[in-house]
Amino acid sequence: MAADLMLEVNNLYKDYNSNQVIRGLTFKVHCGDRMALFAPSGAGKTTLIRILAGLEPLTGGNFKLFGPEPVILFQEPRLFPHLMIEENILLPYRIRKSPISNETLREYRQWLEICDLSDFTNQYPYQLSGGMKQKTALIRGLLHHPAFILMDEPFHSIGPASKASIINHIKEANPEITLIFTTHNVEEIPLLAQSVLFFKTNTLSFSANLSVPHFQSLFSESYFQPKAASSTVAV
Template sequence: HAFGRDEVLAGIDFRLRAGEVVALVGPSGCGKTTLLHLAAGLLTVQAGEVSNSFSSTAFMFQQPRLLPWKTALDNIALGLKAAGVGRDERHFRARELALRLGLAHRDLDKFPHQLSGGMQSRVALARALVLAPELLLLDEPFSALDVGLKEELYRLLLAQQAEQGMGVLMITHDLMEAVRLSDAILVMAPTPGRIVCRFELGQPAASRDDAWVYHHTAELLQTAAVRDSFGLPPAVPALAEVPAVRPGAGLRLVVP
């Protein structure tokens, strides 16, 4: 796939199965978003093919992209309206899911500008999930959120994914996020964008604790393929002896 004379993607070949979460990880400019847009049908395939046998697809973007003139409830129900679902039914489904995702009744009557960034992200997630898609595409929707909210949305996403059995293809710069959520990680490198390695994560995502995630993220960061992809220098062996902190060393910060 190319834009003008610039080859953006080359030699891409992978499969996503129902119920599987696959993360595309790589540096900026390696073609992750282009690949996701091809999978979504937002770009025309120039060579090769995209075979999508999932019956329905939903997309969650980096920004919530809520319609400013519609309430949170109507934003969530927007896809159901497009699918021809009646007003009462779509509002019932949207409200039920929104409450499960941590939105309060009072939030659903608010407009996007009245919601915090975290609440807007919940609305965007609910808008995608209320369609019960067989395939969910995620374009770094959690990248601007604080760590506490990220963890909460991770938990909600995994619970819905397990319940609905949907396939998920996500892109991220955050290797720890990929280890937290995915069953398999595809590492991409740029110029042209290509998949250089695949890592399988054997333990179910719902049973991974923080220690497991930190350990496996650190392991991946030591692999040559990951370091080369992100332009990191070769891994340095751990020091046999860590120097002690000098007595009296410290930092003081005073804000009057």
């Protein structure tokens, strides 16, 4: 794990009227960290991602970014229906007026192959399945090698085989990437994450920043057992 700090979250609070979603959350992310955010449904994972992406105001506390602005991958693909798949993937280049190098095109084709999308570049999003759209959004977000990416349930509609090869390719093509991803699927965590920010309650407050093996051992011991489901995980 690199020592340079990428993100520092200090005593973060977020309320929606009287509903407190995030309470006093503190954690750090270093350059090259791949962190999973694991919490029950409705706990505020998406809210945290949105706050870190600058899309949602916070109620209290603060966070500091020490690197470039993060790229965000939303839970929904958010493709443009009037643009073909290729146009959607290359849209960030068009918007930033960045030239598309031969190397980028080579990587683009590689991504298409890994995601089984090579035959669909001239199709429109409505002609693709949910999983294919999600893969398109993943390529769009990752093709230009972001230094820091926030991913909200990035693999939720992608099948297990595709998911494994996509995750391998993320790690191979972007070995330096810093990423935070939310998930409620425990199997995704050892595939991609190095550490887990683990929340037991429905409010993001106290968190345990665990190594993946530690998380796996805790998870298999207590969380999967129906009788022990409500017990506190010792950290």
